[in-house]
Amino acid sequence: MSGFPKDFYWGGATADFQYEGGFNEGNRGLLSHDYETDGSMEHPRHHTMKLADGTIKNYRSSFFYADQILEDATPVFLDNEYYPSHQAVDFYHHYKEDIKLMADMGFNIYRFSICWSRIYPLGDEEEPNQEGIAFYRDVFEELKKYNIEPMVTICHDEMPMHLALKYNGWSNRHLIDAYVKYAETLFKEFGSYCHYWLTFNEINAVRGFGPCGTRESDGYTRYLADHNMFVASAKTVILGHKYNLENKFGAMYAMSGLYPRTCKPEDMLQSQLARRENWYFIDTMLRGYYHPYAKSIWQHHGFETLEISEEDKKTLYDGQLDFCSFSYYRTNTTQAGDKWFNVGGDNPYLEKTPWGWGVDPLGLRYVLNEIYDRIQKSVFVVENGMGAIDEPDENDYVEDDYRIQYLNDHFKAMRDAITIDGVDCFGYTMWAPIDLVSLSTGEMKKRYGFVYVDMDDKGRGTLKRTPKKSFYWMKHVIETNGNDLE
Secondary structure, eight states: OOSSOTTOEEEEEOOHHHHTOOTTSTTOOOBGGGGBOOOOSSSOOEEEEEOTTSOEEEEEOSTTOOOOOOTTOEEOOOTTOOOGGGTTTOHHHHHHHHHHHHHHHTOSEEEEEOOHHHHSSSSSOSSOOHHHHHHHHHHHHHHHHTTOEEEEESOOSOOBHHHHHHHOGGGSTHHHHHHHHHHHHHHHHHTTTOOEEESOSSTTTOOSHHHHOOSOOSHHHHHHHHHHHHHHHHHHHHHHHHHOTTOEEEOEEEOOEEEESSSOHHHHHHHHHHHHHHHHHHHHHHHSSOOTTHHHHHHHTTOSOOOOOHHHHHHHHHTOOSSEEEEOOOEEEEOTTOOTTOOOBOOTTSEEOTTOOEEOHHHHHHHHHHHHHHHOSOEEEEEOOOOBOOOOOTTSOOOOHHHHHHHHHHHHHHHHHHHTTOOOEEEEEEEOSBOOOOTTTOOSSSBOOSEEEOOOTTSOSOOOEEEOHHHHHHHHHHHTTTTTOO
16 A cells, blocks of 8 residues: 555544534533633633632643532632633534535544533433534534535533532443433434444543543542443443444544653653553453553552442443544653653653644654554544644735644654554544634634634634635645645
């Protein structure tokens, strides 16, 4: 093979609370992220909450910070705060325009998340919200019109606020049944449109109140919540295969590469052990059982064991995922003595983005091989991209040669993994095809898209969409199936 497979999927990926907006329309319920403010590198995003005595408390809410939340703290909207999920960039009212832009680039797949609280406003009602179903049916019809295959993320780092407040989120097994019922509704309503499903997004990285709905931030609560998500995912896979044998299931993992800081044996071992923080999730969900090293991870996070029933073990085995999808943005380094999540050491061999992320195209080939060698199931790169500060001209046109170079180099590495190394990689969706709100900082100026959106960090602007230079470059890449890379 000299290039990408002829049926390779090219497209883009988005998340509802960063892209969709319309938070108070169509009978959508409140989400855990709706109370999350904007932020920056210097000022982490936070959830605004009020204590019983009226005190306002700000709880940090990123992957790197998961504050313990007091029992009497309840979410509250403040007039002096900006909440990006409320408007996002308003795909809710621009979906026809945005999907046409994707079609104009030649996309044959679009990965997007469905908002759980738009289907079930509280998360566990008897009947789904018909207005939400109607909206997404319109989206699916629009994709079908342009022959764009949908790939749906069932749950993307969020949950209906009611489930977080009443049940303490994923620490409660009630959410397993609520999630499976929600997923079954998606199969019933949209199963004729969609055959690629991701049960969870970056499940190996999410923790705390925003993504998991849990007030506690200790290791036991985190891994208990993960177990319940594992079971929910497996039950959904089993159910989805019964609905349609063509359905294929993955889950998304944050798999930016991890290198030892040096070849010192202690650093090499630390890198191997730290990488297991990610393998723990992939092994359990794609092999269908907990690997023996799971106990050492639990102990590392302060507890001895989880109560796992024989029924759960059977469910995990029967509900193995069909393929492994992952995000790749950068590589990190680690050394002996590093603590959990402290794997962001500088690599002197790499250039960095304005947000300090090391640019490592060859690392994508490394990670593709790393995953495929271990799992031996098909892989899909469902997120990759570079957050950058774009400078539009008077017509909102952006000459983003830096983005073109970034993607060109990563596509070459992906091609080599496929053609030289024999990795069974069947698709790529860039984060994100159209500018949206950054997850990590809540900023708009950290832009990823092929299309510029006229909106600033506080949601001000016309929301006009304008293709960037990379839009036309990507169109050519897809037309030539990646066989004309520079």
